[in-house]
Amino acid sequence: MSEIKNNKPKPGGFRFNPYWIYGIIFIVMLVLTFLPRGSGRSTNWAEVRQMIIQGDVQKLTIVNEQIVEVYLTKEAGQKEEHKSSAKKEDMLGANQPNYYFEIEKGYFNNEIKDLKEELKEKKNETPIPPIAYESHSDFMGQLFQWLFFIGIFLIFWSILFRRVGGGGGGSGSNIFSIGRARAQLFDKDTKVNISFKDVAGLEEAKVEVMEVVDFLKNPKKYTNLGGKIPKGVLLVGPPGTGKTLLAKAVAGEAGVPFFSLSGSDFVEMFVGVGASRVRDLFKQAKEKAPCIIFIDEIDAVGRARGKNLVQGSNDERENTLNQLLAEMDGFGTDSGVIIMAATNRPDILDSALLRPGRFDRQITVDRPDLAGREQIFKVHLKPLTKLAGDVDAHKLAAQTPGFAGAEIANVCNEAALIAARHGKEHVDMQDFQDAIDRVIGGLEKKNKIISPEEKQIVAYHEAGHAIAGWFLENADPLLKVSIVPRGVAALGYAQYLPKEQYLYRTEQLLDSMCMTLGGRAAEDIFFGKISTGAQNDLERITKMAYSMVTIYGMSEKVGNLSFYDPQGEYGYQKPYSERTSELIDEEVRNIIAGAYTRCKNLLTEKKEELKAVAEELLQKEILFQADLERLIGKRPFDQKPAHTEEPEAIVPEAETPETKEPETPADDIPLIEPEA
Numbered sequence: 001m002s003e004i005k006n007n008k009p010k011p012g013g014f015r016f017n018p019y020w021i022y023g024i025i026f027i028v029m030l031v032l033t034f035l036p037r038g039s040g041r042s043t044n045w046a047e048v049r050q051m052i053i054q055g056d057v058q059k060l061t062i063v064n065e066q067i068v069e070v071y072l073t074k075e076a077g078q079k080e081e082h083k084s085s086a087k088k089e090d091m092l093g094a095n096q097p098n099y100y101f102e103i104e105k106g107y108f109n110n111e112i113k114d115l116k117e118e119l120k121e122k123k124n125e126t127p128i129p130p131i132a133y134e135s136h137s138d139f140m141g142q143l144f145q146w147l148f149f150i151g152i153f154l155i156f157w158s159i160l161f162r163r164v165g166g167g168g169g170g171s172g173s174n175i176f177s178i179g180r181a182r183a184q185l186f187d188k189d190t191k192v193n194i195s196f197k198d199v200a201g202l203e204e205a206k207v208e209v210m211e212v213v214d215f216l217k218n219p220k221k222y223t224n225l226g227g228k229i230p231k232g233v234l235l236v237g238p239p240g241t242g243k244t245l246l247a248k249a250v251a252g253e254a255g256v257p258f259f260s261l262s263g264s265d266f267v268e269m270f271v272g273v274g275a276s277r278v279r280d281l282f283k284q285a286k287e288k289a290p291c292i293i294f295i296d297e298i299d300a301v302g303r304a305r306g307k308n309l310v311q312g313s314n315d316e317r318e319n320t321l322n323q324l325l326a327e328m329d330g331f332g333t334d335s336g337v338i339i340m341a342a343t344n345r346p347d348i349l350d351s352a353l354l355r356p357g358r359f360d361r362q363i364t365v366d367r368p369d370l371a372g373r374e375q376i377f378k379v380h381l382k383p384l385t386k387l388a389g390d391v392d393a394h395k396l397a398a399q400t401p402g403f404a405g406a407e408i409a410n411v412c413n414e415a416a417l418i419a420a421r422h423g424k425e426h427v428d429m430q431d432f433q434d435a436i437d438r439v440i441g442g443l444e445k446k447n448k449i450i451s452p453e454e455k456q457i458v459a460y461h462e463a464g465h466a467i468a469g470w471f472l473e474n475a476d477p478l479l480k481v482s483i484v485p486r487g488v489a490a491l492g493y494a495q496y497l498p499k500e501q502y503l504y505r506t507e508q509l510l511d512s513m514c515m516t517l518g519g520r521a522a523e524d525i526f527f528g529k530i531s532t533g534a535q536n537d538l539e540r541i542t543k544m545a546y547s548m549v550t551i552y553g554m555s556e557k558v559g560n561l562s563f564y565d566p567q568g569e570y571g572y573q574k575p576y577s578e579r580t581s582e583l584i585d586e587e588v589r590n591i592i593a594g595a596y597t598r599c600k601n602l603l604t605e606k607k608e609e610l611k612a613v614a615e616e617l618l619q620k621e622i623l624f625q626a627d628l629e630r631l632i633g634k635r636p637f638d639q640k641p642a643h644t645e646e647p648e649a650i651v652p653e654a655e656t657p658e659t660k661e662p663e664t665p666a667d668d669i670p671l672i673e674p675e676a
Helices: 019-034 045-054 080-085 107-121 139-165 203-217 243-254 273-287 315-330 370-381 393-399 405-421 429-441 452-470 506-516 518-527 532-550 578-605 607-620 625-632
Strands: 057-063 067-072 099-102 131-134 184-186 232-236 258-262 291-296 337-343 361-364 478-482 493-496 622-624
Touching: 045 057, 045 067, 045 099, 045 107, 203 232, 203 243, 203 337, 203 361, 232 243, 243 258, 243 291, 243 337, 258 273, 273 291, 273 315, 273 337, 370 393, 370 405, 393 429, 405 429, 429 493, 452 478, 452 493, 452 506, 452 518, 452 532, 452 578, 452 607, 452 625, 478 625, 506 518, 506 532, 506 578, 518 532, 518 578, 518 607, 532 578, 578 607, 607 622, 607 625, 622 625
Parallel strands: 057 131, 232 337, 232 361, 258 291, 291 337
Antiparallel strands: 057 067, 067 099, 184 258, 478 493, 478 622
């Protein structure tokens, strides 16, 4: 998504590493250790015995009861056979032996004794040379052993801290920098090639952050009027809406140092490391002011304190948060350091972090509307160089309401992959339609074999959804219904186009519940039995009914009460009595039972229409809105939205060759009704 220029030197050139010095010292000590300690020529006892008999040996020295050093007389050293072993002097001027040989402990004394007896028997008056005993310490060997084991320990310790500290490189990757902040710095050497022009569909949010950028570029424009720049800007919104992309655009536009890191970068297994990294981060930021600090997923470190029932389990995280709060209060408003943060869970953040003076502004980055989705499609269609002429960004935006920027990018990428898989030279509208189905409903399972009986159950189940939604005024308009297996366990699905709205009335929720129960009701009406295919439907209506009673206050018996607890203040305790709990359960059952009875009566009245749709589904497997209009007439409540055109629904030629391209109204995100 963002392209970052890196002006660092290319790998491959000579780069000095200080660790080479330690390596050279280690090799030198290794060589010195294994060099032979003895001086002179190596020999054996038989040769030395002959030298003693000839009177050539001046003295013998036994070193550590292991090595015998042989010193020749001055006259013997002049002989031809001993010239190669002439005496030498070491660095301190001491004489070195002419010969040496190794012995076993106690063995040499016996040899000397035997030699004396032999000379006595032969009446040889050659004297036995004097024998001296010396003990030498192997200083180099002992030193090497100590240094070797210490070096192994330090290498193991360094590897351990590298793994704990976050890997191979960067700040905080070894024992000496574990307390350093691991923020990635973008400055004049590493620029971000992304600007506000690359951010589409977030016009209101861009206006807010552009003011921050303008302050960093022209601070006197605001300070002359007595204004103060906000210390912190918090980006809040669902996943994939472009919070991080907006921060990258700020980094590209501001032209000031930009520190980027994640909230989890502060978390460490060692006590005090998180707070140390916070201090180091703000220290670096003050040195490079004016600058921007961006903390992505700040909820990892900014979670509300005191919510954990186990005392002491979150002390390190709370210490990190406390240090962050202190640092945000510690620098003045004229220091030029601005904090930006992003999260999709603002409800769990600590209230002290959100107060004015820390995060002064909270910018909501919501899902884009129709115009915003069209702009986002235009941005992501640019990289697709080979587009067919029928690709229309407005129609794609109309068929993908509720999609976030990341989902739109995924649709464009999937369309290109599908076109390449089919060997096409251009990406056409059919590829985008398949990509939308792929993103929403999952991968089509063409090889999944289901029995004719199961296929009939799925057809009537999906037809029940379609008919119920068709004749309910507040239900969402149908876009497509299919019995082609998709995803992990979905044997069929119905796709709707909900309206773009933020408030829902009671009748709208009840009609939606009736439509969701249409599949179960259709099975009961036509087969007199029910199946497990309504599992997902039952989960949705159960959550919806409990929300109506416990959150939205839509129950007369329970009253205008809301037990919504976004910050977990209640913990594992219910904020109501057991009697109220029973009343809530009773109200939920009554709401669901009433919706089911109403849906069953409707489908019984429209039994012929339901049968016609189900039989058509068994033949074609996929039906669009135009097919339902042909079979059962136009929807009595349909009204074309004033803000958009009717997007064309593309019909797969391989599955429904005789169906024309119908036109369907576009309202909001397509809902899927998967059947297990």
